[in-house]
Amino acid sequence: MPPSTMAALEKLGADLAVARLRRHESLKTWSQRLGVTVPTLLRLEAGDPGVGIGILATALWLIGRDAELSQLAAPEHDQGALDKDVRQAIALGKQRAQASAEARMNRRDKEGGEQ
Structure with a gap:
């Protein structure tokens, strides 16, 4: 994976962690809302590229940012x-x-x- 892409995933994960913390949500509660385990949530927040896109999309939905997904690869x-x-x-x-x-x-x- 290109370093710039890895850095972008890490930043996205960190930003999602900040969004969770600003909402005063625990790892356990947030993972339940996402329908994943706490270790998977931790991988997402660490920017692990192996986390499924559906999990990422759901996390973006939880913070009201999923609408941008439709434009990411728009022609x-x-x-x-x-x-x-x-x-x-x-x-x-x-x-x-x-x-x-x-x-x-x-x-x-x-x-x-x-x-």
Whole structure:
């Protein structure tokens, strides 16, 4: 796993722990609300990448932040795909410009040969 991704998971886990503590919820109570064991909750709060996404989603729901999940991989935010689309559009534009220039040259050649 890339270090930046691991760091992001660790921060998310720590932030979830802070959210739990700010709500004055114990590990036992919060784990029951999540439907997991206390050790699993501790793994979540430590940023363990092996914790299931459903558990993470439920934790986000408990703090009212699950709505953001639907935007995490939304196509309009996929910079890699957007960059690829732009490169393809540029290549297509170049191809069309070349074809148009060739067509003009062919017309000129034909018109020049008919005179």
